[in-house]
Amino acid sequence: MLPTFKYHPNPIETGAIKESDAICECCSEGRGYIYTASIYSSEEVEAICPWCIADGSAAEKFDGSFSDDYPLIDDGIAPEIIDVVTKRTPGFSSWQQEVxxxxxxxxxEFHGDASISDVKEMTLDVFQAAFEDRSLTVDFLSEFKRHxxxxxxxxxxxxxxxxxxxVRYYADFT
Structure with a gap:
């Protein structure tokens, strides 16, 4: 059974963890699952198991983190919560630096890509907040929903x- 991640409850569904026979570079075990996104570290790390993320040993061993702490620091989130998110929670792959x-x-909690139905239900205010751009129009939103x-x-x-x-959304693009 995979470890539980409070802030990333479905890492297999989001693609952050996948089945693999790779050996974890932290614990040297093959546990059947591997992390797929980045660890921000000065070392090149190819394979980390979810258990080494959950117990913090991967972040400690590689002096790394799985997501950027700045957005949470900027929002005034307590350091112990930031530590759980950045050092004991799988991150996610994004086009730019994740937020x-x-x-x-x-x-x-991170729940991955918004579904088509999530986007179809978005109001203009929610859409503008996701893109952090209040100049986006209803016409742009309608076109976006189609594609x-x-x-x-x-x-x-x-x-x-x-x-x-x-429920909140954040948009990211190249």
Whole structure:
């Protein structure tokens, strides 16, 4: 059974963890799963198992992190929460530097790419907030909804607040 990640509850669904017979470079074991996104480290690391992420040993061994702490620091999130997100939680692949969202003085849960139905239900305000651009128009949103595909460019990532349950989105593109 995979470890549980509070802030990334479905890492197999999001593609951050996949089945693999690779040997973890941290614990030297083959556990059947491997992390697929980046570890930010001065060392070149190819294979890390989810257990070494969950217990913090991979971040410690490689003096690395799995996501950027700046967005959470900027939002005033407590250092112990930032540590869990950046050093004990699988990150995710994005077009640019990933941005981990927060709400209610806590990091949000990452739920991967927004679904087509998520995007179809977006209001203009939600869409503008995701892109951090209040100049986007209803016409642009309508066109975007027609062509959006999960995993595409631009990407829209879905986040859920573990405190209040609100759903938030963040857009990323090349």
């Amino acid at each position: 981990w969202l927060s709400c209610c003085n806590d990091a949000c 959006y595909a999960p995993g595409g460019n631009p990407a829209i990532y879905k986040w859920i607040c573990g405190q209040c349950g609100s």
